[in-house]
Amino acid sequence: MIQLTHEPLDHAALLQSVSSHQAGAALLFLGTVREFTAGQQTLQLNYTAYESMALGQLEQLQQDALQQFPVTAVGIQHRLGELALGDVSVAIAVSSPHRADAYECSRWLIDTLKQRIPIWKQEHYADGRVEWQHPGEPTGQVAEADSEPQSGASTDGQ
């Protein structure tokens, strides 16, 4: 299952989709909206995407994972639009005969997704700032003057 949606993620269905009699382990990773990052309070996030490319890249990511790791099945969901605190932004499910492979594949998937898939996160902070998260770029340049400290993303960054 590969899904890009504005609706809340049905990660139970995602997990179910990777279940198999060949698997001894299944791993479900959820990225959720965190309230505090480096002392800054997030109120909500807004995710936008180059949707058609993102969907194709997610399918490619799934295929790459199945080729690179001895896993049974892989599924990925990513949510778009406005997310509140605690909401799930991304769900990744992996099943495998042996658990070490599920852990390694799952980490590779979320790490690579964050590098490769054309999806962008806009932070809405409690102090009124609205800022695109651009890992590797100086922050505070886009939506605001350069008075802001470096800030990480408010999901599961770093």
Place this chain on the structure above:
Amino acid sequence: MIQLTHEPLDHAALLQSVSSHQAGAALLFLGTVREFTAGQQTLQLNYTAYESMALGQLEQLQQDALQQFPVTAVGIQHRLGELALGDVSVAIAVSSPHRADAYECSRWLIDTLKQRIPIWKQEHYADGRVEWQHPGEPTGQVAEADSEPQSGASTDGQ
């Protein structure tokens, strides 16, 4: 949540129990009954436990994880009794501000659970053999004569 039960695991409730606005990541590990291990076909498993001690040890494991890793919440469920192919034998949920910690804590929990908690798995093979899994012991000695090859466990072992 710490749970030892003969009923099917409600791992959705377990995952829900670790959700938090402080967390940017949540990870749910499931151990499931695998059909083939080293060419041997499993029909079902039977889990038994020193229940009161296992429950206490699971609670201790939860506390140890919360002390050793920068995680937000930890929950563990283990099922007992007869399990069929695909059934979930163990569920471990971890949430954390940063995802690397959830992965590390989750792996530590399942590795340590398999070393420390007094629960035993009995394999029912397609060829009629019934065998307790005792990691580190020669196999095939207990329920049968010593004509059996070394066999791994049919969940997520090794």
Place this chain on the structure above:
Amino acid sequence: MKEQPDPAAALTVTVLFFAAAADIIQRETVQLQLHEGVTLADLQQQLYSRWPELSQRLPTLMWAVNEQYATPQTILRAGDQVACIPPVSGG
């Protein structure tokens, strides 16, 4: 630059902008008239000349042609969809 002055060989390319890049140029789509043989690098130069703050504020832009990440050497064809991709932050 290998631009050919033959107007019969002109081609139209659509460029999509996302997130901070769209905010900077204050639009999400730009149509460009180019010539046969032009590369993605040529197109980037045109855009950076028109909106210098694009490369100043986003020094590590990536680019895609027809939904695949592309190198500056990529030769553009009529109808290609180019995308200007600021550092991604999904997950």
Place this chain on the structure above:
Amino acid sequence: MKEQPDPAAALTVTVLFFAAAADIIQRETVQLQLHEGVTLADLQQQLYSRWPELSQRLPTLMWAVNEQYATPQTILRAGDQVACIPPVSGG
């Protein structure tokens, strides 16, 4: 061995057996009459004398006293619950 012959100091200890250990001795519980000052090691020797196949088939048994893993030096008290724990295989 520090067994004291004073019968007034006798104590009763219950030993639980699980999984393969229970199969080998064909019971799940054994009651032992011991003396004050006896250690877990002493109790193990009594059991291994009675069921030699226990240590032969399960050379890496662990032991618990009152639901905590215990060393052979542990001194047993009246009413203690001892458990003979074959290598665990949960998960």
